Amino acid sequence: MHYQSVQLVKHLCNEIVKLDHEKAASTLQAPLNIAAVKGVPEVVEEIFDAFPSAVYIRNELNQAVFHVAIANRREKVFNLIYQSRELGHAFLSPQDLSRNNGLHLAGCLKSQPKLNIRASAAGAALQMQRELQWFKKAQRNAHCRPIEDTKRTEPKVNGRRRRRTREPLGVAHGSLGHLLSWPLGRRPWQPLGCLLFAPPHLSTPGSGPRQVQEVEKLSPPQDKEWLNVEGKTPSELFTETHEELVKEGEKWMKDASTSCTIVAALIVTIVFAAAITVPGGNSDGSGLPILLKEKAFKVFAISDSLALFSSISSMLMFLSILTSRYAEDDFLYVLPKRLIIGLVTLFLATIFMMVAFGATLYFLFGHEEAWILIPVATLACLPVSLFASLQFPLLLDMFNSTYGSGIFGKQGDRILH
Numbered sequence: 075m076h077y078q079s080v081q082l083v084k085h086l087c088n089e090i091v092k093l094d095h096e097k098a099a100s101t102l103q104a105p106l107n108i109a110a111v112k113g114v115p116e117v118v119e120e121i122f123d124a125f126p127s128a129v130y131i132r133n134e135l136n137q138a139v140f141h142v143a144i145a146n147r148r149e150k151v152f153n154l155i156y157q158s159r160e161l162g163h164a165f166l167s168p169q170d171l172s173r174n175n176g177l178h179l180a181g182c183l184k185s186q187p188k189l190n191i192r193a194s195a196a197g198a199a200l201q202m203q204r205e206l207q208w209f210k211k212a213q214r215n216a217h218c219r220p221i222e223d224t225k226r227t228e229p230k231v232n233g234r235r236r237r238r239t240r241e242p243l244g245v246a247h248g249s250l251g252h253l254l255s256w257p258l259g260r261r262p263w264q265p266l267g268c269l270l271f272a273p274p275h276l277s278t279p280g281s282g283p284r285q286v287q288e289v290e291k292l293s294p295p296q297d298k299e300w301l302n303v304e305g306k307t308p309s310e311l312f313t314e315t316h317e318e319l320v321k322e323g324e325k326w327m328k329d330a331s332t333s334c335t336i337v338a339a340l341i342v343t344i345v346f347a348a349a350i351t352v353p354g355g356n357s358d359g360s361g362l363p364i365l366l367k368e369k370a371f372k373v374f375a376i377s378d379s380l381a382l383f384s385s386i387s388s389m390l391m392f393l394s395i396l397t398s399r400y401a402e403d404d405f406l407y408v409l410p411k412r413l414i415i416g417l418v419t420l421f422l423a424t425i426f427m428m429v430a431f432g433a434t435l436y437f438l439f440g441h442e443e444a445w446i447l448i449p450v451a452t453l454a455c456l457p458v459s460l461f462a463s464l465q466f467p468l469l470l471d472m473f474n475s476t477y478g479s480g481i482f483g484k485q486g487d488r489i490l491h
Contacts, residue, residue: 076116079116080116080120083116083117083120083121084120084123084124087102087120087121087123087124087125088124090102090124090125091124091125095127098125099125099127099128099131102121102125102128102131103131103132103133105117105121106118106121106128106131106139107133107139107142109121109151110139110140110142110143110146110148110151111142111146111148112148113143113146113148113150113151114151115150115151115153115154115485118139118151118154119154119486119488119490122154122490123488123490126490129158129165129490135170135171135172136169136170136171137170137179138165138168139151140152140154140155140165140166140176141165141166141170141176141179144166144176144179144180144208144212145179145182145184147204147208149208149481149482150485152482153482153483153484153485154490156483156484156485157484157485157486157487157488157489157490158489158490159489166212167297169300169302172302172303172304173300173301173302173303174302175297175300175308176212177209177212177297177298177300177308178300178302178306178308178311179212180208180209180211180212180308180312181209181212181308181309181311181312181315181316182311182312182315183205183312183315183316183319184315195471195475196467196468196471197323197326197468198319198322198323198325198326199323199326199327199405199409199410199413200410200471200472200475201319201322201323202316202319202320202322202323202402202405203405203406203410203475203476204475204481205312205316205319206402206403206405206406207406207475207480207481207482209308209312210406211482212308312402313402316402320400320402320405323400323405324400327395327398327400327409327413328395328396330413331392331393331395331396331413331416332392332396334388334392334416334417334420335389335392335393335396337420338385338386338388338389338392338416338420338423339385339389341381341385341420341423341424341427342382342385342386342389344427345378345381345382345385345423345426345427345430346382348378348430348434349378349379349382352371352374352375353371353374353433353434353437353438368437370433370436370437371433371437373429373430373433374430374433374434374437377426377427377429377430377433378426378427378430380422380423380426381422381423381426381427381429381430382423384419384420384422384423384426385419385420385423385427387415387419388415388416388417388419388420388423391412391413391415391416391419392412392416394412395409395412395413395416398412407476410472410475410476411476413472414469414472414473414476417465417468417469418469421458421461421462421465424457424458424461425458428454428455428457428458431454432447432450432451432454435447435450
């Protein structure tokens with residue numbers, strides 16, 4: 075059904091582009107805007123492929139398709155920007171009717187984007203992290219490297235391959251008048267050529283969106299300090315609209331850390347007491363444990379020690395979360411990293427504690443009534459299984475969001491524009 079739907083959209087787009095330029099653009103404006111709002115990249119991709127000038131089509135708010143994708147937090151539609159041969163600033167720098175550029179839209183959190191973020195991220199802290207990823211990605215893509223069309227070959231002149239010159243966007247992908255209809259697309263300090271031609275020094279090898287440090291060096295400060303009609307920069311707008319989400323993320327982090335700290339403290343108390351009062355007691359003469367030569371005792375000693383170290387590490391991690399300053403940027407890496415370490419060490423402490431408990435039971439029943447060990451060992455796995463089933467989804471989502479490939483990146487080799 076999905077394949078048939080895409081083919082239908084492709085057929086309709088091919089029929090629409092047979093119309094004159096202005097009529098085709100007006101016909102595609104509504105479906106393009108709806109697809110960007112709803113997050114349907116297949117429709118946007120087919121429209122771009124059939125009508126390349128659609129990338130410059132604006133809605134009633136004077137927002138292009140990538141502006142709409144950013145405003146509604148539709149990362150699948152936004153990722154189509156990596157399949158373009160144009161520079162990122164050509165799509166993100168122009169402003170809408172409120173003089174908001176791409177950074178302003180990424181920094182503004184409204185009701186609908188908030189619902190979309192909550193649907194894709196569990197917990198207020200992860201929602202704040204996702205918002206920071208959107209804002210940082212918009213900053214980094216201000217001058218992202220265009221995709222080179224490796225399939226195209228240039229004609230040869232006198233046995234040598236002719237050097238390809240970059241065509242003006244208005245000539246290559248639509249009428250010049252359509253490009254000049256961007257009333258706010260050009261900065262007061264930029265000449266008109268900044269919109270019509272790509273700066274050659276920004277398309278050098280190694281300046282792609284993955285090269286974060288180089289991209290941030292090339293990003294002009296004017297993009298980050300641009301003022302909208304309210305006189306606010308993107309950073310100021312981000313702070314203002316995310317104030318409530320920061321408070322929710324702080325509360326979520328503190329509640330989770332408080333609960334986990336109590337559990338870690340209980341494990342520390344149990345395993346520390348078990349280390350002092352070893353199974354079987356100590357010898358009166360030497361003071362050494364009586365069961366020191368038993369293999370099960372070595373298992374008990376090692377697992378009890380690991381449980382103690384893991385639980386103390388977990389407790390310290392959660393305490394560091396409770397005493398954190400909870401700045402906006404802390405939700406990007408610092409707080410998620412501490413929570414990941416705390417949950418992992420707490421899980422390991424639970425496992426080692428249950429192993430130490432099983433080794434203790436072996437001293438009591440292992441020689442005479444070994445059948446008792448089977449149900450006891452089965453029940454000992456129950457707390458570990460419950461912890462894994464309840465906390466592992468959250469831990470996996472947080473790990474993928476912090477250290478994974480992320481939601482941004484090129485998702486296809488099809489060059490769209």
